[in-house]
Amino acid sequence: MSFKENLLKKIKIDQLSVQVADSLGPSESGRKLDKESMRNLLKMAPYNVRRERDLELYIKKNGESNKQQILVLDNDLTIYTTTVSDVALRKSPTVKEMINIRNAIKILNDSDVVKSKKETSLHTIQKECIEQLDLDYSEYDIEKIQKDGQQALEIGDSNGVMETLTLFQELLNLSLAPKAFKIAGIEMIGKLSEGKVDELYFGPFILYNSHNNEIKLILKKIGSRDKVGIDYIHQVVNGQEKPDMEGYKVFEFLKDSVMGRNELS
Numbered sequence: 001m002s003f004k005e006n007l008l009k010k011i012k013i014d015q016l017s018v019q020v021a022d023s024l025g026p027s028e029s030g031r032k033l034d035k036e037s038m039r040n041l042l043k044m045a046p047y048n049v050r051r052e053r054d055l056e057l058y059i060k061k062n063g064e065s066n067k068q069q070i071l072v073l074d075n076d077l078t079i080y081t082t083t084v085s086d087v088a089l090r091k092s093p094t095v096k097e098m099i100n101i102r103n104a105i106k107i108l109n110d111s112d113v114v115k116s117k118k119e120t121s122l123h124t125i126q127k128e129c130i131e132q133l134d135l136d137y138s139e140y141d142i143e144k145i146q147k148d149g150q151q152a153l154e155i156g157d158s159n160g161v162m163e164t165l166t167l168f169q170e171l172l173n174l175s176l177a178p179k180a181f182k183i184a185g186i187e188m189i190g191k192l193s194e195g196k197v198d199e200l201y202f203g204p205f206i207l208y209n210s211h212n213n214e215i216k217l218i219l220k221k222i223g224s225r226d227k228v229g230i231d232y233i234h235q236v237v238n239g240q241e242k243p244d245m246e247g248y249k250v251f252e253f254l255k256d257s258v259m260g261r262n263e264l265s
Helices: 002-023 035-042 085-092 099-107 117-130 139-155 158-172 225-237 250-259
Strands: 048-054 055-060 066-072 080-083 114-116 184-196 202-208 213-216
Touching: 002 035, 002 117, 002 139, 002 158, 035 117, 048 085, 055 085, 066 085, 080 085, 085 099, 114 117, 139 158, 139 250, 158 184, 158 202, 158 250, 202 225, 213 225, 213 250
Parallel strands: none
Antiparallel strands: 048 055, 055 066, 066 080, 080 114, 184 202, 202 213
């Protein structure tokens, strides 16, 4: 896969991981694991799926034959280091198995084979997914993303523009605009930093109006309590004030930022 494809896959992995994490909670909370998102994540991980009794198991590929890393897809999201038959015994025992004293001890206490649960297991899977991706890049790779964004802007492909901005957001560790800066219908990404107590600073940042297919850049860092600064953002959006940069040049600026040539870097 190309660098762009690998980066898009990493973004998808991170998004799915957030969705799963949001669904996790203590057993008493009544929250249920987002199994569909977890399944989609596991499709990108080095695991094979297997049904055993009433269990949905994910077994790490290339594991040792006698001891494997096995994830059980349920609310606990437990990863075991043992065998499939042992997981089946502990998680879904038959009546005959339960009346055996040695089995009963195993069923009541599985700490000897549990590697992790819940968030820790999720982070393990997320890491294993990302480790499979080649995320090294050259200037050519970044230039290709830049040109894709410029082409999307030229033909009015708002989805293509947003995909490019998402890629640059990942590459530059940019944030979505906090509530104080948000404007209806405008996508905003930029550098986010903390100021005084309960104050955030945003900038430099990019604004994209998909309805008008306009992309603009503001280089200023504006505080969440700065009414004049926030009014200025609205004026830029409405065309009453000029941005620091707009159109194709915004993508060039983002490319140069990734390559460490300007102040977004």
